[in-house]
Amino acid sequence: MAPDQAQLLPGTLDLLILRAVSLGLLHGYGILLRIGQISGNALLIEQGALYPGLFRLVRQGLLKARWGTSDNNRRAKFYELTAAGRKRLREETENWNRLATAIRSALAAQPEQE
Amino acid sequence: MKLLDSLRFNVAALFQRAQVNAEMEDELRSHIQHRADDLERSGLPRAEAERRARVELGGIEQVKERVGEQLIGNWLHSTVSDCGYGLRQFRKNPSFTAVAVLTLAMAIGANTAVFSVVNAVLLRPLPYPDSGRLVQIWSTNPNTNRWGMWTAYPRFEDWRRENTVFEGMATARTWVISIKGGDHPESLLGVITSSQLLQLLRVHPMLGRGFLPEEDQPGHDQVVILSYGLWQRRFGSDRNIIGRTVDVGEQPYTVIGVMAPDFRFPPGLAISYRVDAWLPLGLDPSRNERGSNNYYTFARLKPGVTVAQAQAEMDAVNQGLAEKHPEDRGLGVKVVGWQQQVGSEVRPVLLMLLGAISLVLLIACANVASLLLARGAARQRETALRQALGAGRARLIRQFLTESALLAIIGGVSGLLLGYEVLELFIRLAPTFRDSTRPRLICTCSSSALC
Numbered sequence: 001m002a003p004d005q006a007q008l009l010p011g012t013l014d015l016l017i018l019r020a021v022s023l024g025l026l027h028g029y030g031i032l033l034r035i036g037q038i039s040g041n042a043l044l045i046e047q048g049a050l051y052p053g054l055f056r057l058v059r060q061g062l063l064k065a066r067w068g069t070s071d072n073n074r075r076a077k078f079y080e081l082t083a084a085g086r087k088r089l090r091e092e093t094e095n096w097n098r099l100a101t102a103i104r105s106a107l108a109a110q111p112e113q114e
Numbered sequence: 115m116k117l118l119d120s121l122r123f124n125v126a127a128l129f130q131r132a133q134v135n136a137e138m139e140d141e142l143r144s145h146i147q148h149r150a151d152d153l154e155r156s157g158l159p160r161a162e163a164e165r166r167a168r169v170e171l172g173g174i175e176q177v178k179e180r181v182g183e184q185l186i187g188n189w190l191h192s193t194v195s196d197c198g199y200g201l202r203q204f205r206k207n208p209s210f211t212a213v214a215v216l217t218l219a220m221a222i223g224a225n226t227a228v229f230s231v232v233n234a235v236l237l238r239p240l241p242y243p244d245s246g247r248l249v250q251i252w253s254t255n256p257n258t259n260r261w262g263m264w265t266a267y268p269r270f271e272d273w274r275r276e277n278t279v280f281e282g283m284a285t286a287r288t289w290v291i292s293i294k295g296g297d298h299p300e301s302l303l304g305v306i307t308s309s310q311l312l313q314l315l316r317v318h319p320m321l322g323r324g325f326l327p328e329e330d331q332p333g334h335d336q337v338v339i340l341s342y343g344l345w346q347r348r349f350g351s352d353r354n355i356i357g358r359t360v361d362v363g364e365q366p367y368t369v370i371g372v373m374a375p376d377f378r379f380p381p382g383l384a385i386s387y388r389v390d391a392w393l394p395l396g397l398d399p400s401r402n403e404r405g406s407n408n409y410y411t412f413a414r415l416k417p418g419v420t421v422a423q424a425q426a427e428m429d430a431v432n433q434g435l436a437e438k439h440p441e442d443r444g445l446g447v448k449v450v451g452w453q454q455q456v457g458s459e460v461r462p463v464l465l466m467l468l469g470a471i472s473l474v475l476l477i478a479c480a481n482v483a484s485l486l487l488a489r490g491a492a493r494q495r496e497t498a499l500r501q502a503l504g505a506g507r508a509r510l511i512r513q514f515l516t517e518s519a520l521l522a523i524i525g526g527v528s529g530l531l532l533g534y535e536v537l538e539l540f541i542r543l544a545p546t547f548r549d550s551t552r553p554r555l556i557c558t559c560s561s562s563a564l565c
Contacts, residue, residue: 048172051142076144
């Protein structure tokens with residue numbers, strides 16, 4: 001792990017995948033690259049964990065997948081958001097922001113002055 | 115129907131697994147190619163790039179396993195393959211398997227047999243609904259401090275008329291009869307009973323009806339209820355038997371009912387004394403003699419009445435009777451919970467036996483557990499290898515649990531067979547204890563759990 005990379009909190013991988021896919025049709029490896037790019041390479045994603053995550057999201061009907069041809073002229077499975085996926089992404093983003101704000105203000109709290 | 119549905123569902127899941135696996139494999143290969151393209155662009159030779167891409171992904175099989183864990187059919191699939199693997203392991207190690215299975219089988223078998231007897235004798239001694247409220251009523255002789263005497267019918271009638279604590283009372287005595295007609299006359303054990311018998315026990319005949327109150331009187335008494343066994347044996351299970359006459363002794367009796375195969379009255383009678391027919395009171399010429407204590411009396415407590423309350427009331431009733439009837443002087447009365455009465459002599463012995471045999475089961479389980487532990491230590495290499503090949507921790511634990519469960523099931527089934535044999539032996543030794551093969555599953559389950 002590079003020193004400036006943070007380990008993912010449990011449950012956040014799904015959110016990142018949804019976000020990456022919301023920016024355009026992507027295949028699995030593309031999603032990894034996209035997450036790296038949009039997070040400024042600050043998040044470490046274990047490659048092997050991506051596919052169980054994708055499988056789970058497709059099962060839940062948040063993503064749909066189809067086979068196509070990539071820029072490298074190779075066969076690849078492409079993912080895009082479904083309507084349910086877009087809705088989930090919106091909700092999860094709000095949730096996350098609320099949580100992050102709360103934690104940030106909790107950590108920034110100063111001892112009370114006498 | 116339900117079984118079929120679930121079967122179809124699981125087969126579909128297995129099929130789905132194969133499809134998901136194939137597609138996942140394609141996708142992962144595509145991933146490796148794309149990654150290798152990138153690495154190659156950064157200057158690595160193609161072969162090295164592909165190798166590195168594979169390492170970064172962490173192995174196609176491992177990823178597939180993790181995806182497969184989400185499948186519904188996965189549980190079934192991996193359990194089936196675990197069982198197959200477990201069985202192969204057992205075959206590879208026959209002495210371990212034989213010792214473990216034999217230990218379990220003997221412990222479970224002994225437990226099953228003893229518990230079956232305890233269950234039949236102590237826990238469910240009366241095969242009637244709501245039998246907790248059934249009591250026996252004995253005459254006693256306070257002078258000799260003897261109790262357990264039977265009662266004369268007139269005394270029973272007085273008890274029945276004057277008490278307020280019982281919902282119903284009935285009385286019975288055994289009576290040997292001979293049945294004629296057909297190829298050969300046959301001597302049978304019958305029971306003469308007052309008309310309330312079946313109502314009191316809350317049992318219905320399988321065919322026909324029970325006795326009517328007027329059949330307690332001579333002149334209406336030429337009716338008979340047959341046991342299932344007699345009906346089958348002597349009347350060829352004829353469903354039209356009701357209303358036909360049978361010669362009992364010299365008289366024609368009308369068949370009014372046939373009891374179900376599991377009906378037993380009196381309960382706890384040895385099988386060799388199987389009762390074949392129930393007859394009405396009017397038949398007994400001595401029934402009006404106050405001195406002939408031939409009747410066995412039982413009753414059902416009204417809801418909320420305790421045995422002690424019933425005893426107090428019956429004492430008072432009995433006091434009154436002693437003043438009116440000289441024959442009753444010097445006789446007391448004793449009310450006993452019927453369930454407590456049955457098997458009361460053998461209770462301590464049986465409980466001790468049950469305790470001892472439970473310890474045997476515990477010891478057997480401990481032995482098998484330490485055998486399994488020893489084997490687990492010997493299999494560390496195998497475990498390490500499987501881990502390296504991508505088996506998760508939870509998956510390995512499940513594999514070992516499956517093997518243990520398999521062992522417990524094999525032991526349990528052999529235990530059942532053994533227990534059945536032992537129980538047969540018990541029954542041959544003491545024919546009174548003839549009941550219930552049901553509790554065995556409990557034994558098997560508990561011992562499996564212990565493993």
